[in-house]
Amino acid sequence: MKPFNTGHEELVHDVAYDFYGRRIATCSSDTTVKVFDRNDSTGEWDLSDSWKAHDASIIKVCWANPEFGKVLATCSHDSTIKVWEENIREKQNSGKRWKRVATITDHKGPIYDLAFSPSHCGLKLASISTDGQFKIHEALDPNAIGSWTNIFETNTLSSAPSRQLQSSFCLSWGKSRFSKEYVVACALEQSYIYQRQENGKYTQTGQLPAHGSIIRDISWAPSIGRGYQLIATACKDGFVRIFKIEEPVTEGGNLQVSLINQFDDHKGDVWRVSWNLTGTILSSAGDDGRVRLWKSTYNKEFQCVGIVSAEQKHDAIED
Template identity: 35%
Template sequence: MREEAEKPFQAPPTHKDLIHHVSFDHHGRRLATCSSDMTLAIWDRNVDGEWKRSALWKVHGGAVWRVIWAHPEFGQVIATCSFDRNVNVWSEQVIRSDLSRKEKGKRRTNWVRRTNLSDSRANVTDIAFAPRHLGLMLASVSAQGTVRVYEAPDVMDLSKWSLIHELQAFYTRCGCVTWSHSRIHRPLIAVGSDEKKSENNERIVVYEYIDALRKWQRVVALKLDLPSPVTDLKFSPISLVEAHQLAIAAGDVHIFSIKVSRAAILDDDNNEGDEPPVTSTDYSANKIALLGDVRKAWRLKYNVTGTVLTASSCDGTVRTWKSTFLKQWVLLSEMPAEDYVTDEEAVTATTSRGFLSERLREEKFPVYY
């Protein structure tokens, strides 16, 4: 007898307004959702595969745009950013003192706000934790085009965060930010603007941190003359010695190869050599693929090996591509909203949203559908 397919997770009514972001923890066993109703919900998956809500609380004074998990090495730590111009860092506190014998083996937890980062004077649109090997660091971007990098010098005391860098990436709105993952290169931060018409058509800028100078400097600026805003971008978890791979959601999914300078490669002890500081002329960016998403790509996610890329679209479709040994991308699966939304009215409401219907100009690189 053919086994029934596993039903998709359908959360019971929790938020009272639009859900803006859904984020899994490092192991995929916990889930966080944030909403315009200013609340955050935590969901835990039990041994039977069922998801149950373990916490729901108000986290900001405005719409909550993003919720992200820190690496579990630092504990159960999450960060949120909001329209109220603040970034909050929360950690889970386990309560053990009032457990009865019947509840032994179960744990009660409480989420505590450890710090409030209120340096921004505008809407904070995105946040991203740095990779684990860089320590507990957090980057945020705002509607004023500003990038801020924070650090917790003592991971045992999350109430103390320092603003260590502040960069002006654009004079228009920043919409997304991401860190590179490579241990053999200097750290990179990529920032995208979700304004359709940015200054000089610069939609993506990449900064590199030079430890010898104690500062971030701009090394790459990508000019994308597209009718679609940049809604998300992600570095591949795996990078080559001579290049990084950057995926960008801007209508369709654009994949760039960012060639690095030899001076940006660290030695065996992760120290910089005697090479001179890197300049922008040492870097180059080439578009290597365009993954067709009917000009509606919204969010991106790589797998841990960087060989599979998933894009969720504003029409409710989820598409997955796989990279081949020939450096081509093959469409593995396409799941429209009808596959996981059973209510016909909800499907109609999701797929009827018009979004950037202008056609893209012809490109000189392959398009993989």
């Protein structure tokens, strides 16, 4: 693991790998997005392009599945979502390589999170803003990514959060192509699971138990070889939590949600959780400056199998 200088002038809010892990996109309070390509000969990340993307801090950047082309989406405190497509005919580092093809403007508050759906669900974008509005937009024709339709929206808050209190909003799509289409949205300490019905409408079919404090991040695990789903959360109360999600036996029933593991090893706020591609290893990042790796044992209990620290002179993985 080698650090690299992004060149951003202010705080970096998000870093996203593309599908193949060969490219990285970053976004910052300096209102710019940067894309880096992996250089195999040097092992470095080379800047491919940088451009001003919004009029306020950019909070999230994400890649679409490559079957839809080289497409990025960004969201910002300016309350907009923008979709970008790469034009490889433009020179690298020209500031013109990524063309804005769509701007979605129906959010009223700063947008905290954004994610493309898995490719088997079509080309969809889920987003959530500080007023609790959770929305799903879809490019009904994936070959015309300049046109997006709002296909679902709901308010996840009964009242607006106080300006004096910390707030957090996040979301994650269900990954399995062998189950129904799910997406989970978090507002403060509450989490709601929505399912796409056969008529195309989305309804709430589950809810995670309330957390002790606001949820900083949530990640739905790929479910290769499992008959159930897993969702992990990162929380301000210092806990990483893992929930088991079981689909109902009868059609139309609610999901069965149970807490199966929780850890407070970070001894402070936990900010991010992320699963590997097979859903067998969970990584968490916290205020202790460490990334902890969790793996399920033979008895289905998760245990810490490694700690990555970037604070040391030589990055180390501790046992």
